[in-house]
Amino acid sequence: MICCKECLELLHDYIEGELSAEVHASFEDHFEDCPPCIVFLNTYKAAIHMSQTTLKSNDIPDIVKERLKEFIDKNKAE
Amino acid sequence: MGFDPTKDKAIEEQLVKDLQAGKVSSFEQLANLYQKNIYNLSFNLTRNATDSQDVTQEVLLTLFKKGHTFQGKSAFSSWVYRITLNASYMKLRTRKKEPNLSIEDLLPSLNGAGFQQEKLQDWSENTEAAFFDKETRRVIQKAVDLLPDKEKVVFLLRDVEGLSTEKVSEVLEITIPAIKSRLHRARLFLRKKLASYFEDYKARKERK
Numbered sequence: 231m232i233c234c235k236e237c238l239e240l241l242h243d244y245i246e247g248e249l250s251a252e253v254h255a256s257f258e259d260h261f262e263d264c265p266p267c268i269v270f271l272n273t274y275k276a277a278i279h280m281s282q283t284t285l286k287s288n289d290i291p292d293i294v295k296e297r298l299k300e301f302i303d304k305n306k307a308e
Numbered sequence: 309m310g311f312d313p314t315k316d317k318a319i320e321e322q323l324v325k326d327l328q329a330g331k332v333s334s335f336e337q338l339a340n341l342y343q344k345n346i347y348n349l350s351f352n353l354t355r356n357a358t359d360s361q362d363v364t365q366e367v368l369l370t371l372f373k374k375g376h377t378f379q380g381k382s383a384f385s386s387w388v389y390r391i392t393l394n395a396s397y398m399k400l401r402t403r404k405k406e407p408n409l410s411i412e413d414l415l416p417s418l419n420g421a422g423f424q425q426e427k428l429q430d431w432s433e434n435t436e437a438a439f440f441d442k443e444t445r446r447v448i449q450k451a452v453d454l455l456p457d458k459e460k461v462v463f464l465l466r467d468v469e470g471l472s473t474e475k476v477s478e479v480l481e482i483t484i485p486a487i488k489s490r491l492h493r494a495r496l497f498l499r500k501k502l503a504s505y506f507e508d509y510k511a512r513k514e515r516k
Contacts, residue, residue: 233422276432
């Protein structure tokens with residue numbers, strides 16, 4: 231059986247679906263039997279998801295939008 | 309997210325051709341398509357609205373002035389992201405640098421045979437309620453701010469801006485294995501920061 235350390239190093243490739251069939255199978259074997267690794271995987275994914283959602287939503291403030299528009303218009307006119 | 313360069317490839321290609329030919333109308337359209345991506349990436353790096361506005365203007369100005377010199381050796385969006393990164397780093401130049409991330413510090417504690425020995429708490433199912441919490445957002449932003457630049461930029465381009473691994477490799481001019489290992493480190497780092505936050509969060513709730 232592969233150990234936790236190896237599994238945790240492979241998390242990226244596992245999530246991206248880049249493991250070979252053989253490694254993927256031993257990965258799944260390990261997970262069947264290892265609650266701490268399941269927790270680690272769940273929280274790894276949750277951290278990605280939460281950070282993504284938080285950081286995607288930096289809306290440009292209206293005042294900045296206006297300034298950018300003025301800026302674009304100015305350059306267009308030149 | 310504003311513009312998805314993968315979906316709107318044909319539109320982008322035409323606009324870029326027009327830009328190279330010096331057509332002013334294409335500048336305005338490209339500026340409108342890209343400004344949200346430029347601002348978002350820059351804000352995540354500088355965490356400052358004024359700096360991000362400056363960066364966005366600088367990038368747009370570069371597109372306007374140097375658009376005709378774009379050679380098409382890489383994708384146009386890669387070029388835009390590269391200019392955005394450079395402009396953001398110029399803003400950050402005066403700020404302090406952080407130490408390297410060691411993978412051992414980011415993994416749970418392992419015994420000599422490589423097996424986990426501490427009991428981990430699964431907070432992943434309790435995140436929805438906390439999600440819109442201002443404090444949670446602040447914790448996440450702070451954690452990202454603490455990432456070393458090398459890992460941060462990969463995380464922002466890949467996980468936040470949604471570029472493919474290949475595209476990130478093109479923008480940053482580093483190898484795909486290096487992208488993967490930096491991304492993994494960044495994600496581990498964020499997981500660890502969020503884990504300590506949620507463990508405290510749970511303890512605080514239980515005390516109430």
